[in-house]
Amino acid sequence: MTKFKCGSLTFAVLFVGLIAVAQEKGTVQPQQILREIVQGMPKGEKQEVRVLTATFQPGERTPLHSHRYPVTVYVLEGEFTLEAEGRAAQSVKAGHAMMMPTHVKMTGYNRSSEPLRVVVFYVSDPDTPFLDPIH
Numbered sequence: 009m010t011k012f013k014c015g016s017l018t019f020a021v022l023f024v025g026l027i028a029v030a031q032e033k034g035t036v037q038p039q040q041i042l043r044e045i046v047q048g049m050p051k052g053e054k055q056e057v058r059v060l061t062a063t064f065q066p067g068e069r070t071p072l073h074s075h076r077y078p079v080t081v082y083v084l085e086g087e088f089t090l091e092a093e094g095r096a097a098q099s100v101k102a103g104h105a106m107m108m109p110t111h112v113k114m115t116g117y118n119r120s121s122e123p124l125r126v127v128v129f130y131v132s133d134p135d136t137p138f139l140d141p142i143h
Contacts, residue, residue, distance in 0.1 A: 041104065041105045042082075042106070044107050046107060047078075048076075048077055048078060048110040049131065050077055050132055050133045052133050054134055055131050055133065055134070056131070056132050056133065056135070057131050058128075058129070058131075058138065059127060059128070060138070061128070062125070062126050062128065063123060063124065064088075064116075064117075064124040064125075065118065065124075066118055066120060066123070067118065067119075068117075068118050069116060069117040070115050070117075071141050072114070072115050072141070073113075073115070073139040073141050074111055074112055074114065074139065075130075075138070075140070076132065076137075077133075078107055078110055079107070079129070079130050080108075080129040080130075081106055081108065081126050081127075082105040082126065082127045082129070083100050083102050083105070083124070083125075083126050084102060084125040085122075085124065086102060086118060086123055086125060087102070087118070087120050087124065088106075088126055089116065089117040089118075089119050090106065090108065090114060090115075091115055092113070092114040093112055093114065094112070095112075
């Protein structure tokens, strides 16, 4: 057998073995929830990553605000509605996520009769405020 054929056979056996291991019972495979290309991420040498949670009771909302960097919201329970200036209102239900735009006036609502729970992911330059209130 030539070196090329031997190498190809070895690769094929390893590849099939990796697939078998990846499909083993009890092995967790991540599920993609959101994939979006964004602009405006921090460009400094260091970034600060924040993961926040929030619970909205029925009818509650955030103050009118904007964000300096992209924000990702993942809905654990209920339905989150975002109203952003110049855009149609957007709602996201449990198990789904959305990106919030940067430098846009916005507010988030729980318009349902059930509690809303979210996880928020934010990457910024260190010590940058999470939001900028609009008065």
